[in-house]
Amino acid sequence: MLAKVHDFLLERASGAGDEISIEVHPPRAALPACPRPDISLPRAADRPVGRVSVGIRCGNDNRTRYLQAEVHITGHYVELARDVRAGDIIRPEDLTEVTGRLDRLPRQALLDPDRATGQQATRHLAAGVTLQRHHLRARPLVRRGQQVVIEARGSGFRVTRSAEALEPGGRNERIRVRLADREILEARVVGEGRTSVDF
Template identity: 50%
Template structure:
């Protein structure tokens, strides 16, 4: 016959069990706080160049997970500006093998450009055409222009009214080189730099890579570096 033994817990034993149950969530909460503080500091560093006043809201993981030792936050889309609703990864442990993901909302009170006057399609943007307005940059449409230098000298792709937020697709770079234009092609290499005349085989704006032909009929890919000027590396 199987013998079953019973026992009555003492008061000290009950206190010990209760204390252990209460202590566990507190430890996890402290661990979550340390991870959230690391993520908050990381997002502050990444977004502080956009403005002086930041609004950062974090949503901790809903599942109860082990402690995240040595939290190392990173953006899940490297190179993006952390603005609006984003996902943040956190590597845990000395080797970063465990990864957690958090949802965050980042708002920045900063300045952004708007037009001071109407702009016609095809018209070039001048610095005097722009004024700065202040607001929450996270509330602007996607791909909004924040830096004036991005659009000064570009042409409007459509008619734009003053006061509205400006987006990247509203503008295009003006071609500095036209098709079949005679150009100066700067040939660069280790320890030498030579300028030769040639012909552009296609139009291009600053930074574009286009086909060009030397007078010797050799065809190369060259970068537009100025008005009527190309550069090619050898």
């Protein structure tokens, strides 16, 4: 059983880093024989890292038993190479890739520098900080009060009008815009000064 859980975790963690080490802790009570266990993670979408619980069900037994395991992953992640201020746009030269234990990082740590480049810092960040998703936001392509083009698309038609942005927004963010007749719509930011509404 422990070997099956080990192989399950190894498969789920595959590709998460350069080196993967897994230790499955034996249960306090003996588990029943189960040649083909149904093994799962409580949060199925998660890639296992750090200390994890693994659920095991066997045959027609509806009970789920849990084993504890440690998944240690060594790989690359992103740190800041210099201080950045709130509002700064992150450039490639602001970043450095570091090799280390990914299982010791915060859950929101960024592993890929491309996920940070072009984003805007939400606050002052010091050199050496491990970048996390909440440290960054999409670079604003629309400013509050700016005149923007709003494009409406539907089946067989495309119309563009001018509108006033009532709030700032980055790519794919939804913002409120006000048309000349004072009607307010929610539109999606698609580019510099451009928004879109689908019908």
